Every structure is written in structure tokens, then in C-alpha cells.
Amino acid sequence: MFKRIMKGGGGQKKPSKSDPTDQSAYGYGPPAAVEVPPPSGTIEPLPLFRDVPVSERQNLFLRKLQVCCHLLDFSDTLKSVREKEIKRQSLMELVDFIQSGSGKITETCQEEMIRMVSVNIFRCLPPASHENTGQEAGDPDEDEPCLDPAWPHLQLVYELLLRYVVSSDTDTKVAKRYIDHSFVLKLLDLFDSEDPREREYLKNILHRVYGKFMVHRPFIRKAINNIFYRFIYETERHSGIGELLEILGSIINGFALPMKEEHKLFLVRALLPLHKPKPVALYHQQLSYCISQFVEKDHKLADTVIRGLLKYWPVTNCQKQVLFLGELEEVLEATQAAEFQRCMVLLFRQIARCLNSSHFQVAERALFLWNNEHIVSLIAQNRTVVLPIIFEALEKNIQSHWNQAVNGLTVNVRKMFLEMDAELFEECQRQYAEREAKANEVEEQRQLNWKKLAEVAAQNRVDMVTA
Secondary structure, eight states: OHHHHHHHHSSOOOOOTTOTTOGGGGTOSSOOOOOSOOOOSOOOOOOOGGGSOGGGHHHHHHHHHHHHTOOOOOSSTTSSHHHHHHHHHHHHHHHHHHHHTOSOOOHHHHHHHHHHHHHHHOOOOOOOHHHHHOOOOOOTTTSOOOOOTTHHHHHHHHHHHHHHHHOTTOOHHHHTTTSOHHHHHHHHHGGGOSOHHHHHHHHHHHHHHHHHOGGGHHHHHHHHHHHHHHIIIIIOOOTTHHHHHHHHHHHHHTOOSSOOHHHHHHIIIIIGGGGSSGGGGGTHHHHHHHHHHHHHHOGGGHHHHHHHHHHTOOSSOHHHHHHHHHHHHHHHHTOOHHHHHHHHHHHHHHHHHHHTOSSHHHHHHHHGGGGOHHHHHHHHHTHHHHHHHHHHHHHHHHHHOSOHHHHHHHHHHHHHHHHHOHHHHHHHHHHHHHHHHHHHHHHHHHHHHHHHHHHHHHHHHHHHHHO
16 A cells, blocks of 8 residues: 555646646746656777768767767766777867868768767756855855866867757757757756856857757746846755856847837846846946946937836945945936936935945045046936935045045045035035934934933922932
8 A cells, every 4th residue: 555655645646738837848947857868888989080081980970979979977087098098089189070070070970969968967956065065155255166176078068069059060950859848948957057167158158059049048037037037036046047148248249229129028028127136236346237238229228227226226235235225326327317307306315325334435436426427417407316325424424434445535526516616515515504403403302301301300300209
């Protein structure tokens, strides 16, 4: 009875390829495993391509692919040394054969080559270090990257795939039968590898696939979207977000105008929410480039982008605030006056808060915005709105900010506004003085009320003692 129960409920049902509810078809779910088992038996060395007649090279190509389908254990450097060397030499010859363009390989050879590539690279990735300890993912610049011991062979397999994709002899009509949606999804799954060398190859290969196989472009964009959604709203852990954003930066640069609604939705639903996760510093440079590309392509998106940044603006993380201010400057450089006017009130309320930050780097970075000529020109055109919003922040910095550099920069910005419009500056100064006087009166009245309350309490205490 127990065996029957285990047999009936021991595993999940594998979804059908035609199942429309199968989320793995769009990048969700666990990576699919390669179904083709590696060949068994020993590996024997094969002759070099140059040592056989041209008519036999296609057959030799297939035999070398068969040799390279053998999977070897790289965890032990002393194990299968001879077989590892034979496989390495075979991979190097295959790469040279494709790169040299010695002859157009047959469709059968292409199919077997993609099969060999799949057997070698599509594998279960080891768990990340933070998954074993339950700790937060660390900074890759500080932590030692996890390097795959099989990389000497994996690199050659990736190089072979890259050379095949970029080769002018590769017919996309034939190649798309083997580099299909399933293959692309498995490539995208590998971007979570902790080995930066592997992610670099994957980035180059996927970028070339996107450029060469136009039929795959919408699918690739949607699959990347889904990776981002899962990262933002579920895991906040993925090793390859930066590399995927690098690919997207190039893709966005090639978007035609007028921009499709699909691309604008991608900006709002995927790119802007990528500012929210804790590890945003790890990929912020690439993210900022993508955002800037959108604004440079379509200036009308500047208002959407600035409001998106304000929506996800960090409250307590000062290092993230510095990053956001840097990105904000890049966006403002590409912003036109009309879009600037739509969001300037919300924008400068946030900048005013940054100016008064007790963290000197945040205040300093906010003040550096006035070093940008285009931003200063936008502010000058709208000074009657901007100056009243930030005047109080400037005055408070001059009066009480602890950092001398921030104090000096604030004086320069204040002087700039005075030279820009002395009459407006004096009016703001007068209103600030009135607000300060009123605030002092309220404070004095509050202190007086507390004093009266204390006197009444003391009198009641005396009455209770004497009673």
C-alpha cells in the first residue's frame, strides 16, 4: 500500500509542450534539463581535420562531436586526465573548423553540434553561497566569484556556439530549427550562473542570437521581462541582471520611432521597478544606461521616468540615494522644458530633502546638479517655481550643516540664484523670515503652555499634600 501511494504521488506531472498554462514557455519555472543522455564508453583520439580528405571532414566533424558529448568529472583534477585532454583538443579543432570557414557544414552536423552544446552547457547550476547560509547576497566586487572547475571545456563549447552564430555561413532558416525557443530559454536560465566568465559568454551569444534571428526577438524580450518580474517581486536574487540589462541597452538603442506601446510598457513595468530591490547597486550602471536610452529616444518619456524614480526613491539607504541622484542628472540632461515643467514640483521637493541630508555625500551629490549647464538652464526658466521650494533647504544648510564642503557648495548655489533673479530671491528671503518668525512665536507659545501646565500640576500636588 505504501509503495502504491509513493508511486502515485511521488512527483509532479511534467507539463505538456502544448499546455498553454505551462509557465516555463515564457521563462518561468525551473530550468529544463537536457533529455539526451551522454554517450558511454571510452574516448579515443581522432585524426586532425587537415590529415583527412575534404570529402571525409563532415563525417569526422560528427565523430568529434560525439567525443565531445562525453561528460567528465572536473571536481577531481586527477580523474580522467587523458579523456579530458582528448575532449579539449577535439573542442579546439571544432572551433577552428567553424572559425576558418573550411566548408559549409551540413544540416545534420548543425543539429548534432547544437545537441553537443546542449549536453555540455545545460546543467543544474550549483546553489549560490548565500542560499547555503541564508545570508544576503554579497557584493561581487568584494566576494570571491564562484568559478566552475569545468570552465576549460565549457569555454570552448561556448566559443564554438558563438562562432557558429556569428558565422556568415550559418543559414538562419536552418539554424532556427535547432536554436529554437526552448534553446533560448535554457540559455537565459544559465544567466544565473555565479561564474562571471560564463555570464560574459552568454551575454555575447544571446546578443548575437537576437541580432541574427529576428523571429526570436519578441520571445527573447518577453522571456527577459519574466526574469525581471520574478527577480523584482519574488526572489530579489539573480546573478545575471547586469548582463541582461547590457543586452537590453543595445536593443533599446535600436528601437524605431515612434516607439511601440510594448516598449513603453516594458519601461514602466520592468525597468523602473528594477530600482526597488536591495541589490540595485550591483546593476545600477547598466539600468541607468537603459533608462537614459529611453529618454534620449523619446523625450516625452522624461516625465514618466522622473516620476518613476521618485516613486522608488530610497528613504534610509544613503548609498542608493547617491546612485539615484546620479541617474537623475543623466535623465535631466535629456529632458526638454515641457516635460520638466510637468514634474518639477515633486522633483525639487525631493531634491530639497536631499540637500538637507545629514549624510554629506547625498547633500553634496544633490548640490552637484547645479554644475550641469542644461539643468541650470531648465531651473532658470522655471526659477519662480523652483526657488521657493528649495530656498528653506539652502538657508538651513548654510546655518547648520556640519560638513564644510556642503556648506560651501550651498553658498555657491544660493549666490547663483541671487544673480539669476535678485527680486525673486529677496521675496523668498522675506517669506522665509516670516515663516521663521511665525514658527518662533508658535514655539514660544508652546513653551509657555507647558510652563503653565507645570505650574498647575505643582500647585495641585501641594494641595493634595496639605489636604
